[in-house]
Amino acid sequence: MSDSLALLAAADPVREAELPGAAAPQARALKERILRADVVVAQPSRRRPTVVAVAVAAAVAAAVMVPRSLEREPVAAAAVLERAAVATASATPAPAGRYAYTEATTITPATDTDEPPFTALVPAVQETWIAADGSGRIRTVRGKPYFPSERDRSRWLAHGSPPLGLPPGSITVEPLPVSPDAAALAERDPATLDARELDELLNTPAFLPTDPDRLERLLQEYAKTKDPPAESMMFNQLEDLLTNPYVSAALRSAAYRVLARMNGIDLRGPMRDPMGRPGTAIDFPAGSTGDMRYRLIIDPATGAVLAEETLLGQPNDEVAGAQGTVLAQVVYVRSGWVDSVGSRPAARR
Amino acid sequence: MSLVVERRGRFEQVFEENFRAVYAYVLRRAGPAEPDDAVAEVFLVAWRRIDEVPADAKPWLLGVARRVLANQRRAAGRRASLMARTREDAARPAPEPPEAPSVLRALDRVSARDREILLLIAWDGLSIEEAAHALGCSRGAAKVRFHRAKRRLGQAIAELEPEDVPAPARLRLETR
Numbered sequence: 001m002s003d004s005l006a007l008l009a010a011a012d013p014v015r016e017a018e019l020p021g022a023a024a025p026q027a028r029a030l031k032e033r034i035l036r037a038d039v040v041v042a043q044p045s046r047r048r049p050t051v052v053a054v055a056v057a058a059a060v061a062a063a064v065m066v067p068r069s070l071e072r073e074p075v076a077a078a079a080v081l082e083r084a085a086v087a088t089a090s091a092t093p094a095p096a097g098r099y100a101y102t103e104a105t106t107i108t109p110a111t112d113t114d115e116p117p118f119t120a121l122v123p124a125v126q127e128t129w130i131a132a133d134g135s136g137r138i139r140t141v142r143g144k145p146y147f148p149s150e151r152d153r154s155r156w157l158a159h160g161s162p163p164l165g166l167p168p169g170s171i172t173v174e175p176l177p178v179s180p181d182a183a184a185l186a187e188r189d190p191a192t193l194d195a196r197e198l199d200e201l202l203n204t205p206a207f208l209p210t211d212p213d214r215l216e217r218l219l220q221e222y223a224k225t226k227d228p229p230a231e232s233m234m235f236n237q238l239e240d241l242l243t244n245p246y247v248s249a250a251l252r253s254a255a256y257r258v259l260a261r262m263n264g265i266d267l268r269g270p271m272r273d274p275m276g277r278p279g280t281a282i283d284f285p286a287g288s289t290g291d292m293r294y295r296l297i298i299d300p301a302t303g304a305v306l307a308e309e310t311l312l313g314q315p316n317d318e319v320a321g322a323q324g325t326v327l328a329q330v331v332y333v334r335s336g337w338v339d340s341v342g343s344r345p346a347a348r349r
Numbered sequence: 350m351s352l353v354v355e356r357r358g359r360f361e362q363v364f365e366e367n368f369r370a371v372y373a374y375v376l377r378r379a380g381p382a383e384p385d386d387a388v389a390e391v392f393l394v395a396w397r398r399i400d401e402v403p404a405d406a407k408p409w410l411l412g413v414a415r416r417v418l419a420n421q422r423r424a425a426g427r428r429a430s431l432m433a434r435t436r437e438d439a440a441r442p443a444p445e446p447p448e449a450p451s452v453l454r455a456l457d458r459v460s461a462r463d464r465e466i467l468l469l470i471a472w473d474g475l476s477i478e479e480a481a482h483a484l485g486c487s488r489g490a491a492k493v494r495f496h497r498a499k500r501r502l503g504q505a506i507a508e509l510e511p512e513d514v515p516a517p518a519r520l521r522l523e524t525r
Contacts, residue, residue: 004503007452008471014376022368030389031364034396035357114403115478115488195390317487 077267078260080280080300085256088303092249097337099129099136100245101345105274107329109310110145110164111318118155119319120145120164121327129341132206132246137341148312148321182207190218195225202237210250212257219258231264235284235294242296243305245335256303266293273297273306274331283311291316292327307331356399363395363406370407374414374473390417408475408482415465415483455505463498470495 020027104126111119123143130136145164147153156162182204185197193201201207202222209215219237223230241247241255259265268281279297286292291314297307310328312321319327336345371391375384391414395402403409456464469480481491 004452004455004499004506005467005471007506008456008467008502011452011456012377012472014373014472016369016373019369019372019376022365026385027364027368030385030392031361034389034393035360194386196393199393 077265077282080267080282081256081260081265083300084298084303085253085260086303087301088256089249089253091302091304092247092252093337094249095132095246095337098339099131099337099341100335101338101343102126102128102130102245102335103333103344104128105329105331105333107326109319109327112156112159112162114159116155116158117318118147118152118159119327120147120152120156122164127344129338130245148319148325148327149315151315151320190221193221198222198225202240205241205244205247205251208241208247208251210248210254212254212261215251215254216258216261231262231284232286232294234262235259239294239296239305239308242298242303243308243330243332252303268295271297274329275306275333277306279306286310305332359402360396360399363399363402363410364392367407367410368392370473371410371414374411375418377468377472378418387414387417403482405479405482408479411469411473411475412483412485451509452502452506455502455509458505458508459498459501462494463501466491466495467498467502 022028022031106124106126108122108124109119110122111117122145125141125143127139128136129138147156156164181197182201185193185201186204186207186209190198198218198221201218209218219234220230222237223233226233238255238259242252242259247255262284264285266283268283271279271281273279277299280300281295281297284294284296286294291312293311293313295307295309295311296305297309298305308330309326312319312325312327313323315321321327334345338345368388372384372388375387375391391410394413394417395406395410456467459467466480466484469475469483470477475483477491477495478488480495481488484491486494
């Protein structure tokens with residue numbers, strides 16, 4: 001250690017070894033509070049790969065701004081989303097059973113950031129049964145991991161071929177209950193809510209405002225508490241609202257209208273989803289660099305989200321592959337309402 | 350074992366092993382005014398993203414802490430110098446090493462960017478590679494940044510008033 005660094009180390013104002021440790025009462029209380037407060041596990045269908053993708057983008061982010069020239073047809077995009085807002089108001093089914101059932105096929109990126117970093121892609125089929133209180137079950141059957149590029153594969157080999165994600169198989173999850181504080185939080189000015197309170201509120205759609213202005217303001221406050229850029233976080237949260245079965249028709253319409261106002265929405269036009277269903281696609285820049293983008297494929301006739309994807313723009317340090325490689329994906333195969341965990345709706349949507 | 354049990358177990362391990370380091374990180378930068386909220390938020394993020402927390406969790410957690418503190422500062426509109434607060438709160442019963450005052454003053458003279466990497470290494474005990482992870486940059490970039498920051502800190506120490514500089518350093522100063 002050089003002189004200046006030794007001097008600096010000696011001037012550390014905090015004596016770390018003397019601080020209360022994890023076993024101290026306040027620390028244990030904090031840990032319990034965090035484990036209780038969690039509501040994300042309650043809806044892991046929303047363990048959408050986009051969160052991971054944002055982390056990947058952030059890791060490589062020198063503050064390169066995304067060119068906003070993507071606004072090719074902002075008016076057309078807004079019109080498509082407005083049509084979706086109108087359609088979803090009448091096409092969103094009200095809860096008709098104890099559990100919302102969803103079947104989805106997913107691709108989730110698993111990035112190892114140890115040098116040299118690589119990314120593997122893990123496909124899965126996921127079925128969820130979620131009750132209004134957030135309890136239920138998620139059944140995940142993982143497929144065989146694969147690599148977006150030869151570079152990723154060779155780096156994985158160089159690491160000694162470590163296991164990728166969880167082993168294939170079926171996993172049952174018992175989600176945690178949703179927090180009961182949301183009603184009180186919904187009454188407050190969003191600007192006065194802290195990050196934890198905003199998370200709680202956003203995870204309780206029954207209390208979210210159905211007025212687009214108010215919803216937009218709440219989402220803006222929420223996005224400020226997350227990793228920048230705020231637009232990505234808003235887009236992710238809107239996707240969550242558009243795919244959460246407990247979001248009312250009115251709230252879903254509002255979410256489409258907030259989406260329509262966002263800068264950077266790129267209308268891709270008619271596009272079939274990975275199952276071949278016809279839809280309309282919109283893209284949005286992901287993260288703070290231009291190297292990824294989100295894609296949402298919606299059914300304009302019903303406002304239903306058919307699929308969400310994160311696509312590779314430019315290869316970066318953590319993932320290589322051709323432009324447009326799908327790094328993350330959720331395809332909503334079918335959904336409906338059932339009365340018990342494990343049963344499936346009879347009719348396909 | 351269910352996924353929830355696995356995640357809880359992993360989170361508890363991350364919490365036990367790193368609580369003190371995160372607490373210290375926040376105290377060093379925010380002072381003891383309201384460290385609990387920031388510490389709570391860091392571990393809340395860790396719990397929500399427990400599947401992404403790497404085996405060596407500390408740099409990852411300090412990277413989150415860095416963003417949490419940045420957000421808090423923005424939210425509160427506070428402009429107070431980070432280091433001024435840390436120094437103000439640095440009072441402690443034991444006598445300070447005689448070198449401390451001048452090095453802290455020197456620290457005030459380097460950029461926030463330099464301070465950041467110097468403190469991660471000198472105070473939080475990260476290696477250069479771990480600091481790179483916490484800062485979200487490459488190892489090479491962190492290495493360059495660290496060496497430049499260290500050089501500038503040394504220059505700032507040398508530029509301080511001679512009477513503030515302890516004898517050995519003053520000697521060195523006079524020989525320049």
